Each structure stands twice: as structure tokens, then as C-alpha cells.
Amino acid sequence: MQGILQGMRVVEGSAFVAIPLAGMTLAQMGADVIRFDRLEGGLDAHRWPVTAQGQSLFWAGMNKGKRSVAVDMKSPRGRELVTQIVTAPGKDAGLFLTNLRVRGWMDHPTLSQFRPDLIMVTLSGDRHGRPAVDYTVNPALGFPDATGPAGSTDPVAHVLPAWDCIAGNMAVTALLAAERHRLRTGEGQDVDLTLKDVAAAMLGHLGIIGEVAVNGVDRPKSGNALYGAYGQDFVCADGRRIMVIGLTDRQWRGLVKVTGSAQAMERIARQTGLDLAKEAARWEARAMITDALTPWFAARTLPDIAPLFEAQGLTWSEFRSFARAVQEDPDLQPGENPMFAHVDQPGIGRYPVPASPITFSGAQTPPPAAAPVLGAHTEEVLADVAGLPGHEIAQLFDAGIVAGPR
Amino acid sequence: MQGILQGMRVVEGSAFVAIPLAGMTLAQMGADVIRFDRLEGGLDAHRWPVTAQGQSLFWAGMNKGKRSVAVDMKSPRGRELVTQIVTAPGKDAGLFLTNLRVRGWMDHPTLSQFRPDLIMVTLSGDRHGRPAVDYTVNPALGFPDATGPAGSTDPVAHVLPAWDCIAGNMAVTALLAAERHRLRTGEGQDVDLTLKDVAAAMLGHLGIIGEVAVNGVDRPKSGNALYGAYGQDFVCADGRRIMVIGLTDRQWRGLVKVTGSAQAMERIARQTGLDLAKEAARWEARAMITDALTPWFAARTLPDIAPLFEAQGLTWSEFRSFARAVQEDPDLQPGENPMFAHVDQPGIGRYPVPASPITFSGAQTPPPAAAPVLGAHTEEVLADVAGLPGHEIAQLFDAGIVAGPR
Numbered sequence: 001m002q003g004i005l006q007g008m009r010v011v012e013g014s015a016f017v018a019i020p021l022a023g024m025t026l027a028q029m030g031a032d033v034i035r036f037d038r039l040e041g042g043l044d045a046h047r048w049p050v051t052a053q054g055q056s057l058f059w060a061g062m063n064k065g066k067r068s069v070a071v072d073m074k075s076p077r078g079r080e081l082v083t084q085i086v087t088a089p090g091k092d093a094g095l096f097l098t099n100l101r102v103r104g105w106m107d108h109p110t111l112s113q114f115r116p117d118l119i120m121v122t123l124s125g126d127r128h129g130r131p132a133v134d135y136t137v138n139p140a141l142g143f144p145d146a147t148g149p150a151g152s153t154d155p156v157a158h159v160l161p162a163w164d165c166i167a168g169n170m171a172v173t174a175l176l177a178a179e180r181h182r183l184r185t186g187e188g189q190d191v192d193l194t195l196k197d198v199a200a201a202m203l204g205h206l207g208i209i210g211e212v213a214v215n216g217v218d219r220p221k222s223g224n225a226l227y228g229a230y231g232q233d234f235v236c237a238d239g240r241r242i243m244v245i246g247l248t249d250r251q252w253r254g255l256v257k258v259t260g261s262a263q264a265m266e267r268i269a270r271q272t273g274l275d276l277a278k279e280a281a282r283w284e285a286r287a288m289i290t291d292a293l294t295p296w297f298a299a300r301t302l303p304d305i306a307p308l309f310e311a312q313g314l315t316w317s318e319f320r321s322f323a324r325a326v327q328e329d330p331d332l333q334p335g336e337n338p339m340f341a342h343v344d345q346p347g348i349g350r351y352p353v354p355a356s357p358i359t360f361s362g363a364q365t366p367p368p369a370a371a372p373v374l375g376a377h378t379e380e381v382l383a384d385v386a387g388l389p390g391h392e393i394a395q396l397f398d399a400g401i402v403a404g405p406r
Numbered sequence: 407m408q409g410i411l412q413g414m415r416v417v418e419g420s421a422f423v424a425i426p427l428a429g430m431t432l433a434q435m436g437a438d439v440i441r442f443d444r445l446e447g448g449l450d451a452h453r454w455p456v457t458a459q460g461q462s463l464f465w466a467g468m469n470k471g472k473r474s475v476a477v478d479m480k481s482p483r484g485r486e487l488v489t490q491i492v493t494a495p496g497k498d499a500g501l502f503l504t505n506l507r508v509r510g511w512m513d514h515p516t517l518s519q520f521r522p523d524l525i526m527v528t529l530s531g532d533r534h535g536r537p538a539v540d541y542t543v544n545p546a547l548g549f550p551d552a553t554g555p556a557g558s559t560d561p562v563a564h565v566l567p568a569w570d571c572i573a574g575n576m577a578v579t580a581l582l583a584a585e586r587h588r589l590r591t592g593e594g595q596d597v598d599l600t601l602k603d604v605a606a607a608m609l610g611h612l613g614i615i616g617e618v619a620v621n622g623v624d625r626p627k628s629g630n631a632l633y634g635a636y637g638q639d640f641v642c643a644d645g646r647r648i649m650v651i652g653l654t655d656r657q658w659r660g661l662v663k664v665t666g667s668a669q670a671m672e673r674i675a676r677q678t679g680l681d682l683a684k685e686a687a688r689w690e691a692r693a694m695i696t697d698a699l700t701p702w703f704a705a706r707t708l709p710d711i712a713p714l715f716e717a718q719g720l721t722w723s724e725f726r727s728f729a730r731a732v733q734e735d736p737d738l739q740p741g742e743n744p745m746f747a748h749v750d751q752p753g754i755g756r757y758p759v760p761a762s763p764i765t766f767s768g769a770q771t772p773p774p775a776a777a778p779v780l781g782a783h784t785e786e787v788l789a790d791v792a793g794l795p796g797h798e799i800a801q802l803f804d805a806g807i808v809a810g811p812r
Binding site: 004005017021024025029043046047048049050051052054056057058059060061062064108125126127130131132133135136137139140141142143144145146147148149154155156157158159160161162165166169170172173174176177178179180181183187188189190191192193194196197198200201202203204205206207208209210211212213214215217218219223224226227228229231233241242243245247248251278279280283310313314315316317318319320321322323324325326327329331332337339340345348349351352353354355356357358359360361362363 | 430435455456465531543546548552553561572582593597602603606609614625635647649654657684686729732737743745
């Protein structure tokens, strides 16, 4: 069996999170993904986290399984080479992902002259051509203002670049949808999306725009509580903190049962006149519910609680740091979770690396591969994809228009 | 022109965020997406936010442009109907998205007996069959521990259901990749992914697993600072707060230029021996940089600052609440941003609703459509998709096995 996208060739001109993630997602499903960069590496070549030697763990994570070409795009011949690689023939090629919005030589009107059925997916900041990153889109749309302890007025930004992760996956969707259309019609496509629009659309999808526009409500911070039903974090007797969910009827009944709090909940229902079988009632009474449950958690350690919650099939989790998750969670260990393997990353070393989280019954999930050293595939891509003869490739290296690995 | 996925038919058995978002994403690209639910509605029928009348704005947001079928799945005949709808003929049909892991009648081995080329994408909690939601996956992997003010020990959960949003988009990718494979081979596919694995993989992609495993670093909280370079929030003279980014060379030089802080930065470089042209040096010196810049922001209002930043092309944003974003941001206004339109949502009213953020040069972006009333399309789907004659459909309604809109 092969990867589900075996045979597809995608070229990527990118930096940072979203588009590198998009290309990597395709590579982890078996596509041949060629990332090209400036001779000195892209804008994200040194993006944190980095090792003590300055090697980017971020870059290694975002470029797994790709081929790397290093080319001087200030030189006309370098631009020509990128054009040749992007528009090279192949039924399952002519697919280009980018977040480097370059007018002229690298835009769709120009590139599609060399390959009319070119599919180009461009992610940009906002629809006015302004730059935007996760760190700016997120505050602009209101999430930090609604994050953190109830009553606080300080905005709290998320540390996961969530909008980038979503936009990168939407770029994959865009590419696959456009390629599906090309298979049927032969037509190429210039596809656009912006980080700001991706986030603004999600604000609508989640009902938050309606909450403002219809309800006139500006959602306040509510700490770690689950919004609109019951879900709360508690500190156990051993100081460990857990999140427990009472969103569905089943979850709620299970939580009440395990904590032996049926009488307390009846009391709250009587006092408030609320029917706690209803999500909204649990949300309204959440402070009283939490007060009633707190002593139960405070009297028990996490090792006491875990088996009770597991036996009942509750939806819950401990709060852990990144280090504890990486070191202790079986789902993050190679050998325990087949998604992970130890991979030797050149310049960095051997550590646990994830494959695609998607498994197909009729296709292989390629094992996780290292990210390439910058320029590792310059020579082979110029030969195999751009179709250049060996002496011409040698001249390009000699002239410093392209570079191999250092 | 039509939507890029025009002609594709997808059936969805779902609740909550990820899979409803996946189906909606396909619907907004032109696919015919049929969501089936219990007669009383799915587990998310009343998910918050809700209107004063109890109508779910969340449900409306996540189910835009779908067709809705209400069916009693406790009855054998109801299950048979769902099977017929999922496995109905059609070259571009036989596509099923679900997060309701039902063994037996609704699993891939059973359903594919009726349509061997069925593609079924199932999202579940974790790979052990345990339930998991965004609110539990997130603390398990460490993000809340790394979120919030530096020095604080209280974990802060994100309010965006980021893992669900990512997993939902990956389910779309999985479906399109499997359908691409089916077009070439005729083969169906049982596709699996779990919320926990999606999040665990991203922890690796972002370099965080490497940061722990290679560097031995458990990333501490750093407030709203951009990690590993320079980016910080500042309060202006009028009390408004902005985020400004100095990640790339260009952004950093622009920030220093606009704030006239070149001498201050030289002083910091001399004092610390750091080369602030390097990302890591800016991160190391961030407290000093912030101290040097703070008076500049404190002396100017946002209306003073905005034109200076825009003229320089800086990457920046104001912090706003959800309400201010919805009310004031031109990018969220129908008429200003073609992605938005005012839509009449039955039971709720008229408010701004987003279409897909992806635009294709050679295909239409369907205008945003309302979510269906539960059961609105039961009758037509039983006729058009399941192919039942009118008298049989009437009997099913009479017997209470299916229901139309109330």
C-alpha cells in the first residue's frame, strides 16, 4: 500500500505556520512536496523553538517529508527555475501553495502562461493586502478579551497558533477541491484565502457573531468553565488539577453519580427553581454546582479519582504542562501510539515525531520522515522535475544561483 | 459558475463542533450535505450560544446550507432509512462523515455491504475509544499551562475550540483525499482520526515535543508576548491596547523606525551584548525592549498610532471584544466584505453570516445559506436520495419513524 496521495506533486513557496503546515499535511499523506527557499533559508529558518545550537525545532516540525530546493530568487535565472519547477508537466502536478504574495513573476496570471491548468492556492493576511499573523488576527476578533479568569479585564492570547493551523488545513482543502475540479474539467484555478477571513468566518460559524448581533451579548470571561452547560476545573487533594465535563445528559448524570452529589443537585434545583437536566440551567447554576462538588475533589487525589471516572466513562482530563504531556502521556510515545516514531533529524537528533493523524483502511500512513536540510534536493529536483541536463545544473551551482546542503 | 464541489453528496451523522464544521465546510463549497438527527434533534440541538427563545446560534452556525433529516434510529426501519441514505447510489455520493461511533448497523463493515465503495470518515475522542472534547484534550497536552501572564501558575484554557476546528478541517481533507483515490481505483475507504491524535500531532508539528525532548524545556507562560522573537501588547494613552509584531527583520526595523527607538535599541544591544537583528536576541531582551517602547505608546492614542503603523506597513492589531469586532470591524460587515451576507435564520432572525473564506477563480462561492430547521428535508431526501415512493414516505411519517419540520 502507498500513501493516499502517492503520485501527487505539490510545490510550496512559504514561511511560518499555515502554508508549511499545509504542504506537510499533504507530504504526510504521500504527496511529493517540494519547498523552495532563498539561498539563506526562508523567513522561518530560525523560528523558535530552536535547539542550543540554533537549529529550529519549529522548522523541522513543519517541513517533515518535503524536498528542499535553495534558489536565488533575486536572479532572473533563479526565478525562471522556480517557474519551471512550479509549472513542470505531470498530470498530478501543477499544484502550488504559497503565502509569499509576489506580484509579477510568481503570480497566477504569469505562472499559468506556462501551465494553463495550474492550481495556485495563496494565503494572505487580510483581503486588503495588509499583513496579519495569528498574534494580530486573534486580538482583532475578540478571543483574548473572552479568555481567562472571570472578572479580569486583561486580555489573554492563546499560545497555540490556532488560526494558522485552521487556515493551513483549509489551504489543503482548497487545493484538493480545486484538483478534483481539474480532474473533471481540465481547468486550473487561482485560489485565495486570508487568515483574517478564516478567523472571521469561524467567529460566525461558532455562533459568536449571532450572540452579539441577535442577543446583544458581549461574552465575558469565564475562566476554564465550559460555556453554556457544565464543565469545570477542580484541584484534587494532591494539588493536581482536572477538567470534568457535564455537557451531555449522559456526562452530567455520570458526574453526579460518581461524586455522589444527587442530593446536593436537588437542593440547588429547589433553591434556584432550575431544571439541571437542561444545559442552560447548569450554566446558570454553575457556581453553586462547583461549590457543591469542590469538597469531593479536595478530599481525593487524582489516583483516587481517575479509576472512578474511567469506570463511569466520564469525559475528563488532567491539566499537565507540555513536559509532563510529552514525558507521561502514552499517546505521545513511539511504541505506544503508532502515530509516533523516533526520527533522526539532521542537526538536531533523535526524538518522537508524529505522522499524519488520519488513517485510511486502503492506503498506507507513511511513517514520519525528517525535515530536509535546506537545499538537500536542489540537484535532484532540477534534474527530475525541471528536467535540466547535468552540465546546466553544475553551472547553476557554480554561478551561485542554486545551492545544495551545506 | 457553480460551487467547486457541485454534484458531490455527503451524509453527516454528527453533533457538536468538528464533524458539523466539516460538513458545513463542504456545503459552503457547493456539496449537497445531508445531516440526519434523532427526532428530537442531536446532542448539540441546544448548544450555546442560544437566543432568548432558546434557539441555538451555535447550531445555526455549524449547519448552514445543509439538508436536515429527522429519523428515529431506535426503530429498525429508521436505521434502514439512514443506511439507504448513506449508501444511496451516485458517482459522487457514498460519502459519510460521523463522530457518532456506533458499532454494528452504522459502522463501515456493515454499511459497505450496501455500497462497497463507501467512504466513511469517523472522528472519535482518543484511539482507545475514550471520549474526549476540546475542553479535555487541551489541558491534557499542556496548552493551558503555557497560557496567561508570566509567573502565574493557574492554567488558562482557550475559548476557541481550536482542536475541533482543526480536526473538522482535517476530516474534510480526509474525505477529499479518499474520494480522489476512489475516482482512480473505485475503492471505498474506512477513514479514522481522533481529536487527541490531531492535537498530539500538532504538538509535534509546532516543535513543542522537540522542545521538551531535545531541549529539556517546559515552556513557561509569557503573557501575550510572541514566542521566540519580539511581539508585545501595549496600552495606549486612550487605554486602548494593541499588539505589535517584530518577528521578521522588516517588521522589527519598521517598529524601531516608527517609534523612533533606534538609540534605545542600540543602548540595549550595548548593555546586553546582544545583536537585536537576531530573533532570539530580541526574545532574550524582550523585557528591556518593552520597557523602552512603553512610554511611546503611553504618550499616544490609538488614532495617533494607527496611521503611523499603517504607513509603515507594520503588522499590528488592536485588542477588541467580540462585540466591538462584530460591530466595528469592516471585515465583518455584509456590504464591506463579500464573504458576509445578512441571512434570515428561521426561529432566530436576520444577522450577518459568513460564506466560505476560500475563493476559486473558476468556481462560485455559494452565498451563505441558513441552517435548516430540524427535519426540513426529511420528505425530499426520502424521495430523491432514498428513492422511496410517496405512499411509503407518508406511512413513515404516520408511524412516527421520521419527522418533518415542526
